[in-house]
Amino acid sequence: MIAHAQPELTKNQALVFGSLSDAGGPLTAYAILDLLRENGFRAPLQVYRALDKLVEYGMVHRLESLNAFVACSHKGCAEHGTAAFAICENCGDVSEFTPDEVIKLLKEWTQAEGFTLARTTIELRGTCRDCISQPN
Amino acid sequence: MIAHAQPELTKNQALVFGSLSDAGGPLTAYAILDLLRENGFRAPLQVYRALDKLVEYGMVHRLESLNAFVACSHKGCAEHGTAAFAICENCGDVSEFTPDEVIKLLKEWTQAEGFTLARTTIELRGTCRDCISQPN
DNA sequence: GGAAGTGGCGTTATATTATTACATACTTTC
DNA sequence: GAAAGTATGTAATAATATAACGCCACTTCC
Structure with a gap:
């Protein structure tokens, strides 16, 4: 079991995590980018950088066989x-x-x-x- | 356990399988393409089509987390x-x-x-x- | 034999996924 | 407030994968 600190998210991280949570399923980085264009996102790197951190925090998982990302389904992403x-x-x-x-x-x-x-x-x-x- | 028929390989399939066997480790599709240019390969699709079949036959595995391919390590790729x-x-x-x-x-x-x-x-x-x- | 189906092949173009490089801004620490 | 660290914005490009088309070889079925 690994405890993940539940850090304050930056604006971009919060937006990306929000779209994944709302989606309720996997999204590709570019799908997230399209969802967040109305929030000012312009470039893939904004998404990838946020995803890197969210994965590091254990709040998002990468699905290797889909090249997609999904919000962790554990409540509050507690340690697991x-x-x-x-x-x-x-x-x-x-x-x-x-x-x-x-x-x-x-x-x-x-x-x-x-x-x-x-x-x-x-x-x-x-x-x-x-x-x-x-x-x- | 799944038995894989050991079909006759086409020329392209044999070349792709040969490069993976020789490599003794994972190769990306584009790395295979570069290796096989001297054998007349010109386009990624030639590699991907052969890989699709080889994976179907169980002779090659796809490594999802690397986006790469590796020859099956079982002798003769017998059923496993x-x-x-x-x-x-x-x-x-x-x-x-x-x-x-x-x-x-x-x-x-x-x-x-x-x-x-x-x-x-x-x-x-x-x-x-x-x-x-x-x-x- | 010829029509129709199947599978492999070659080629061009394009789609999708991910990173490099560089500049700017904010924050924390001393 | 200078230094160091982290987050951001943007443009360009790299790396991975597929779509679409036409051709050829082979089979099989009438």
């Missing part, structure tokens, strides 16, 4: 372990969960290998329950 | 389960392994959720044993 994501390829819905037992096993593997673990990516692609039961 | 990767951020070395117990736990989660799993990405970022013991 490594997250995993189930991504529905039909509706785009993303479920975040915390597979502690899986993380434990992976840590055991890294320790046996002498590998110093910095960051873990676990992403499941497939079809969510709703999309299976309600085929379009 | 979902792979995981430990990526050294210092030397770039990638270790492929097959964490069956982890996959089993993740499958249990998906079944409990009614999520139909199509593809699993597990990537560990950190520092390998050699780079820890021989700091530059």
Whole structure:
């Protein structure tokens, strides 16, 4: 478990985090940029810089297999372990969960290998329950 | 466990697979393109099309967190389960392994959720044993 | 044999994602 | 208030990936 300080956000960081929270799902950096143009955003770097910090603070996760970003689903982004994501390829819905037992096993593997673990990516692609039961 | 047929490769597929095998580590699509220019490759699509097939055949894995590709490390790419990767951020070395117990736990989660799993990405970022013991 | 389908290939152009480089401003610290 | 650190704005560009088109080789089915 890693405790994340809950720092004061700068204006840009707050705007980016707000759009991700409001979206309720993953957004690409350029989608965020378009949403924030009316707030004065002009360039990708404004988004990427804010995202870097938000990811560092643990408030936003990067979805590697989508090249997109999503607000952490934990209330207040309180301290929690490594997250995993189930991504529905039909509706785009993303479920975040915390597979502690899986993380434990992976840590055991890294320790046996002498590998110093910095960051873990676990992403499941497939079809969510709703999309299976309600085929379009 | 999924059995992958070991199909005849086309000329382009064989060239792309050859560069990945020779490299012994991950390459980006554009790095492959540059390696294969002397073999007549001119455009990214030639690489991406071959990679798509090789990934489909299970002979090449895509590393989502690197936007790169790596030849499967299993001998002859025989049938095997979902792979995981430990990526050294210092030397770039990638270790492929097959964490069956982890996959089993993740499958249990998906079944409990009614999520139909199509593809699993597990990537560990950190520092390998050699780079820890021989700091530059 | 020929029509129709399939898959691979080559090429150009373009879309999407991310970073480099440089200048400016604000804030904290001493 | 000078120095150091952090955030910002902007333009330009790099890196990654796909769309659209036409061509050719092969099959298969009548």
